[in-house]
Amino acid sequence: MPAYEFPGGIYPPERKTHSNQAPLQAAPLPALVTLPLKQHAGNAATPCVAVGDDVKVGSLIAQRNGMISAHLHASISGTITHISNQAITIEADGHDSWQTLPPLDWRTDSPEKLLERLDSGGLAGLGGAGFPTYIKAQVAEHHPIDTLVVNAAECEPYITADDLILRSYPNDVLEGAQLIARLCGAQRIIIGIEDNKPEAISALKQALPQIQHPATIVLKVIETRYPSGGERQLIKKVLDRDVPSGGLPADIGALCHNPGTLLAALHAVRDGKPLVERIVTLTGETISAPGNYWVRLGTPVGTLLNSVGLMPDRLHQVIVGGPMMGTPLTTLNSPVTKTTNCLIAASVTELPPAPMESPCIRCGACEHVCPAQLLPQQLHWYARAESDSTLAKLNLFDCIECGACSYVCPSFIPLVEDYRLAKQRIRLKQIETAKSEHAKHRFEFRQARLAREEAEKQARRQARLAQHQKPAGGSTGNHATPEVDLRSLRIAQAAAKAAVKKAEKVLARAAEQDPKQRFDDLETQLATAQENLKAADARLAKARASTTQKETP
Amino acid sequence: MSMMHASQVGAAPSTAHLMRWVIAATLPGIGAMTFYFGLGVVSNVLLAGLFALVAEALILILRQRPVRPALGDSSALLTGVLLGACLPPASPWWLIAVGVFAAIVVAKQLYGGLGHNPFNPAMVGYALLLVSFPTYMTLWSPPQSFSAETLFNETLWAQVIGTLPPTKLDALSGATPLDAFKHKGQAVLASEFWASQPLPEGTLSAWRNVALAWLAGGLVLIIKRIISWHIPVAMLGSMTLIAALFYAGDPSHFASPLFHLLTGATLFGAFFIATDPVSAATSKRAKLIYGAGIGTLVIIIRTLGGYPDAVAFAVLLMNLCVPLLDIYTVPRPNGHSKTADKSMPEGPL
Ligand code: SF4
Ligand code: SF4
Numbered sequence: 001m002p003a004y005e006f007p008g009g010i011y012p013p014e015r016k017t018h019s020n021q022a023p024l025q026a027a028p029l030p031a032l033v034t035l036p037l038k039q040h041a042g043n044a045a046t047p048c049v050a051v052g053d054d055v056k057v058g059s060l061i062a063q064r065n066g067m068i069s070a071h072l073h074a075s076i077s078g079t080i081t082h083i084s085n086q087a088i089t090i091e092a093d094g095h096d097s098w099q100t101l102p103p104l105d106w107r108t109d110s111p112e113k114l115l116e117r118l119d120s121g122g123l124a125g126l127g128g129a130g131f132p133t134y135i136k137a138q139v140a141e142h143h144p145i146d147t148l149v150v151n152a153a154e155c156e157p158y159i160t161a162d163d164l165i166l167r168s169y170p171n172d173v174l175e176g177a178q179l180i181a182r183l184c185g186a187q188r189i190i191i192g193i194e195d196n197k198p199e200a201i202s203a204l205k206q207a208l209p210q211i212q213h214p215a216t217i218v219l220k221v222i223e224t225r226y227p228s229g230g231e232r233q234l235i236k237k238v239l240d241r242d243v244p245s246g247g248l249p250a251d252i253g254a255l256c257h258n259p260g261t262l263l264a265a266l267h268a269v270r271d272g273k274p275l276v277e278r279i280v281t282l283t284g285e286t287i288s289a290p291g292n293y294w295v296r297l298g299t300p301v302g303t304l305l306n307s308v309g310l311m312p313d314r315l316h317q318v319i320v321g322g323p324m325m326g327t328p329l330t331t332l333n334s335p336v337t338k339t340t341n342c343l344i345a346a347s348v349t350e351l352p353p354a355p356m357e358s359p360c361i362r363c364g365a366c367e368h369v370c371p372a373q374l375l376p377q378q379l380h381w382y383a384r385a386e387s388d389s390t391l392a393k394l395n396l397f398d399c400i401e402c403g404a405c406s407y408v409c410p411s412f413i414p415l416v417e418d419y420r421l422a423k424q425r426i427r428l429k430q431i432e433t434a435k436s437e438h439a440k441h442r443f444e445f446r447q448a449r450l451a452r453e454e455a456e457k458q459a460r461r462q463a464r465l466a467q468h469q470k471p472a473g474g475s476t477g478n479h480a481t482p483e484v485d486l487r488s489l490r491i492a493q494a495a496a497k498a499a500v501k502k503a504e505k506v507l508a509r510a511a512e513q514d515p516k517q518r519f520d521d522l523e524t525q526l527a528t529a530q531e532n533l534k535a536a537d538a539r540l541a542k543a544r545a546s547t548t549q550k551e552t553p
Numbered sequence: 554m555s556m557m558h559a560s561q562v563g564a565a566p567s568t569a570h571l572m573r574w575v576i577a578a579t580l581p582g583i584g585a586m587t588f589y590f591g592l593g594v595v596s597n598v599l600l601a602g603l604f605a606l607v608a609e610a611l612i613l614i615l616r617q618r619p620v621r622p623a624l625g626d627s628s629a630l631l632t633g634v635l636l637g638a639c640l641p642p643a644s645p646w647w648l649i650a651v652g653v654f655a656a657i658v659v660a661k662q663l664y665g666g667l668g669h670n671p672f673n674p675a676m677v678g679y680a681l682l683l684v685s686f687p688t689y690m691t692l693w694s695p696p697q698s699f700s701a702e703t704l705f706n707e708t709l710w711a712q713v714i715g716t717l718p719p720t721k722l723d724a725l726s727g728a729t730p731l732d733a734f735k736h737k738g739q740a741v742l743a744s745e746f747w748a749s750q751p752l753p754e755g756t757l758s759a760w761r762n763v764a765l766a767w768l769a770g771g772l773v774l775i776i777k778r779i780i781s782w783h784i785p786v787a788m789l790g791s792m793t794l795i796a797a798l799f800y801a802g803d804p805s806h807f808a809s810p811l812f813h814l815l816t817g818a819t820l821f822g823a824f825f826i827a828t829d830p831v832s833a834a835t836s837k838r839a840k841l842i843y844g845a846g847i848g849t850l851v852i853i854i855r856t857l858g859g860y861p862d863a864v865a866f867a868v869l870l871m872n873l874c875v876p877l878l879d880i881y882t883v884p885r886p887n888g889h890s891k892t893a894d895k896s897m898p899e900g901p902l
Contacts, residue, residue: 013562157557232888245888323557351556358568358626359668364781364835365565373886377835395886403555410568411668416555 004240006233008371009225010404012157012324014196019283020160022291024168027280028307029096033075033298035061036087039337040124041131041515042068043523047088053080056099058274061088064119066523067504068511070132070338071122073274075296087335090298101272106179114183114269121268122275122338126260127151129515130339133265135508136255137183142505143250148186148215149238150177151258152193152200153222153229156322159342161281162259164292166193166200169263170207174217176262179269181215184255189217192238194224226324227402231256233371245398248512260341280304280336284345286314295336302332305345316348323351324403358411366405366415372398376405380415383422388429391422397514399423427517438521445524448531455538462542486543493536496529503529566779572627574779575825576634578770582821583638585766589696589759593643598634600646604653605633612662628667632656635675635825639818639865640682641692648689652678672872673832676865683865693729695752696759730760731817734808735861742805761815771824783837785823787844788851789814795852807856819851822864832872839875839882846871 038044045062055061055074062072074090077097082089104117115134123133139145150173154162166173177189193201204219211217220238227233232243234256241252249256260279267273276297283290288309295304301318302310318329321342336343344351366376374395382390399419406415431438503526511519559565566574586594609629613620623629636652656678664670683690730752737746774780796810813819818826827833827847834843847867854863 010559012557012559012564242888245886247888319556324555326556328556346556352561354556354558354561355567356622358622359666361568361571361628361668361830362833362835363568363571363830364837364840367835368837375835375883395889398886398888406555407557408559408565410560410566410571412558412560412567414555 004237006228006230006236006371007373008369008404009227009233010369010407011224012226012407014224015157015283016160016163016196018285019158019281019290019292020163022289024164024279024292024294027282027293027295027299027304029076029092029094030296030299030303031092032081032089032300033092033296034087034089034300034333034335035072035075035298036335036337037062037072037085039072039130039297039339040070041129041511042066042070042519044085045069045072047083049080049083049088051080051083054078054093055080055090056097057276058099058101060120060274061090064122064132066519067507067526068132068135068519068523070124070130071120071274073122073276075276075298098273101268101274103272104269106175106182106266106269109269111183114179117269118183118265120274121264123261123264123268124275124338125258126264126278126338127258127341128339130337131512131515133261136257136512137180139250139255139508140184141501142508143248144253145184145186145250145255146188146253147239147255148177148181148184148189149235149249149254149256150189150191150262151229151231151234151256152191152197153234154197155194155224155226155229156324156326156342157226158283158344159281159322160283161279161292161341163197163200164281165259165263165279166197167203170200170203171211172266173259173262174204174207174211175270176259176264176266177217177257178211178213178215179265180255180257180262186255187215189215190238191217191219192228192234193219193221194228195221196224226404227371227400230371230400230402232400245395246513248509250512275338278336278338278340280340281342282308282345283342284318285347285350286311286316286345295340297337298335300332301329301334301336301343304336305332305343310345314347316346317351319344319346319351324407325401354412354414357413360409360411360413363410365408365410369404369408371402371404372400374399376415379422380413380418383418386422386425388422388426391426396422396426423516427514431518431521434521438524441521441524441528445528445531448528448535452531452535452538455535455542459538459542459545462545466545486540486547489536489540489543493533493540496533496536500526500529500533566777568628569626571779572631574777575774576627576631578774578779579634579638579825581770582763582767582825583634585763586638586642589763590642590694593641594638597640597642597644597649598637600649601637601640601653602630602633604650605629605636605657608653608657609662612658613666616662616666618666623667626667629657629661632661632674632678636678638821639675639679641690642694644689644692648682648686651685652682654678655681668831670831671875673826673829673868675829676826676868680865680869683860691729691732693732696755729817729861730757730812731855731861734812735855743808744805757816760817764815764820767821767824771820774824774828780824780828781837781840783840784827784833784844784847787841788823788827788848789819791845791848792819792852793848795849799852799856813852813855817855817862818864822847822851822868826864826868827871832868832875834875834878834882836879836882839878842878842882843871843875846874 043065046065047062049061056077057074059074060071061074064071076090076092077095078090078092080088081091104113106114115137118137119134124130152162152166181189191204201221208217222228222237228237231249235241235243235249235254239254243249244251264275277294279292280295281292287305319326320329320340360377362377370376379394379396396419401416403416409415507519507522507526510522560567583594583598606624606629610620610624613623633653636656656674660672660674660677661670733752771785775782792813793810796813799807800809827844834840850867850870851863854860854866
């Protein structure tokens with residue numbers, strides 16, 4: 001099958017051999033983990049344990065809060081020693097005893113059960129923004145999906161986690177892909193992988209023939225060019241479809257997952273293992289045993305790097321993620337999270353700090369490499385001038401922050417930083433302007449909650465009444481009204497259900513489009529719709545109770 | 554946040570390197586000019602480069618901007634060198650100073666410094682001098698073969714004191730081939746003109762060799778990917794085409810395309826002036842239009858206008874069009890349908 005082209009792109013030095021020579025290993029168990037409550041897109045999880053509680057690996061310690069959020073589980077067995085509004089700290093007891101969920105079979109168990117498992121397993125996208133997996137898998141409710149694209153391009157320099165995952169667990173990844181394909185209704189799975197991973201490609205080729213059911217799996221080897229692993233770029237490359245601006249892959253019938261997420265999804269379903277560990281590439285010139293490691297979430301970066309032979313005197317900076325899109329760490333106490341795919345402990349010669357920026361000379365290099373075909377140089381200009389309306393016209397929010405423009409800029413202008421700041425500023429502004437709107441929505445929510453509580457109270461009373469009166473028998477009053485009542489209540493309940501679905505869809509879309517946006521308002525609106533639905537349910541129940549009560553004689 | 558940079562991994566030069574590469578690539582051209590026109594060429598370039606650095610530093614101090622990084626990017630030096638290379642050999646120091654002032658202070662820094670100047674600074678300086686001091690700007694001595702005499706002729710002394718002895722003026726105002734052809738008069742046919750040996754022995758070949766030396770430097774820049782091929786190719790292509798049209802129409806009065814390509818500032822301009830990224834168009838498509846526009850204007854002004862050479866004016870005119878070109882060649886971003894985005898061409902600016 002041919003590969004299609006996306007525009008732009010760069011060929012930075014790969015530096016992957018540093019970490020892809022050693023086999024996958026397990027990092028030593030940490031004595032202490034700090035688990036941030038927000039390791040995913042959306043709301044932070046709400047702690048459901050107390051200081052002093054004993055937990056096992058896999059015990060639920062914080063619950064999903066709202067729709068766009070994820071559960072959090074203990075990653076070591078031990079005692080909860082600290083809970084802040086940022087994170088939960090656990091001290092290890094050294095036993096590593098597990099608490100798993102009952103195993104499920106992705107082929108036979110019902111989709112609801114499987115989705116529920118992805119949710120209760122705390123799964124979030126392990127590649128990028130940490131988008132909750134169960135939401136993404138539900139996308140089929142709103143969009144017909146024909147193709148699941150497995151994003152194994154891993155185009156950033158240094159990172160080899162997906163490479164090692166595919167070499168070590170080709171069957172599991174493919175099964176995970178089948179699982180997700182089943183949930184979203186895709187009949188076809190395409191694996192997009194760059195041609196610089198020959199071992200992973202041959203491992204996949206061996207595994208492919210056994211796992212061709214229910215969806216057919218196709219392997220597409222593509223040229224190594226950054227950023228072919230961008231969702232839009234990969235979809236263009238393997239499917240020749242353009243994701244519309246401001247749209248989602250789902251709009252064109254595609255869904256994208258990376259191998260790590262698929263592996264974790266399978267483990268959650270088949271083995272009942274919540275997301276408590278992940279594979280992290282540990283690399284850079286200042287560690288002596290670079291490679292890929294199974295790491296428990298919450299492990300402090302410093303401890304982890306020390307366990308693979310960090311040479312502190314040569315260390316210049318630690319980067320989370322790749323050198324193109326990652327961020328430098330300010331402290332080695334930061335923990336590994338669900339989205340940490342790579343840690344680069346770089347020496348100063350390896351990734352030297354950028355020299356001071358000089359003025360833009362309009363060389364156009366940035367424009368030639370931009371995979372989104374934007375005008376980075378003009379974006380930079382207007383981002384610094386804070387002229388947001390022009391930025392919107394220049395499609396700032398189409399920028400995937402790949403950093404190709406910064407990479408080539410001969411003047412060392414931190415272009416992506418400018419864009420991130422501008423986006424952040426615009427997001428805040430949007431929240432600010434919609435403040436009164438939000439207040440109104442919160443008021444509506446309170447009203448809805450009160451109405452629901454009232455309706456439920458009445459329903460309970462009616463139910464009690466019905467029980468008491470049943471043995472006594474006898475009916476008074478007229479039979480026509482409850483019928484009408486029941487019908488209109490049923491209609492109201494259906495409408496409330498539809499409203500919930502709609503609010504869910506709007507929220508899921510918004511969250512997927514811009515996972516860094518805050519969704520409080522949409523979450524409030526969803527909660528209101530849910531309250532309304534509950535109230536409608538209660539009213540219906542009440543009406544039913546009173547009808548039965550009247551009809552029993 | 555990008556922590557890898559092409560110029561730090563050796564994949565591409567930084568801005569300062571770009572500038573230095575261009576300066577280095579002027580060496581063949583300047584060398585050839587020196588060979589034919591004497592050390593006055595070198596002194597022009599050195600003086601202009603020095604003045605440019607001084608002017609840049611002074612104005613940055615006045616604007617209270619850091620001086621070191623700006624001088625470090627070598628862009629001012631480059632402007633000085635390019636301007637110096639356009640001037641008649643051993644031009645008076647004050648002429649150079651005025652030109653540099655116009656280039657660095659007016660055309661570059663008053664617009665906000667490197668990256669903000671809409672016009673090519675060297676060409677602003679050159680055009681100003683051409684308009685204000687036409688006599689001094691046409692003092693091209695006839696080329697001579699390299700000898701000690703040409704190396705240290707009296708004109709160098711004239712450069713220092715800033716005036717020329719009137720007796721020398723006549724001897725010096727040897728015309729360039731473009732000048733001569735321009736002034737041949739309507740009655741004279743081209744063939745008669747050339748038969749009359751209008752120029753001193755070797756003038757044509759000297760200018761041609763100088764042009765070829767600039768071409769050599771320019772090719773180095775393209776091979777090293779310091780400049781892209783789009784502007785030079787479009788400019789030379791359109792010049793050839795338009796000149797050929799004129800020539801085909803009336804070969805007895807219009808110069809051949811080859812003559813246009815190998816005389817005057819054509820090749821120098823195509824590789825070293827029109828390609829200045831700051832004042833040129835940015836997208837590939839816009840660059841092609843921009844280059845073609847310069848080429849067309851050069852031939853039109855040379856043939857129908859009042860100046861024998863026209864690279865400076867053509868470049869400045871096209872500089873004016875750059876904002877328009879940039880707006881109308883905005884690429885359609887991924888995922889935007891062809892018809893939907895009516896707002897795009899209105900774009901920024
Ligand atoms: S960071 Fe944005 S503007 Fe820069 S190349 Fe990538 S998509 Fe284009
Ligand atoms: S690469 Fe840098 S210097 Fe060149 S146009 Fe883009 S922002 Fe300007």
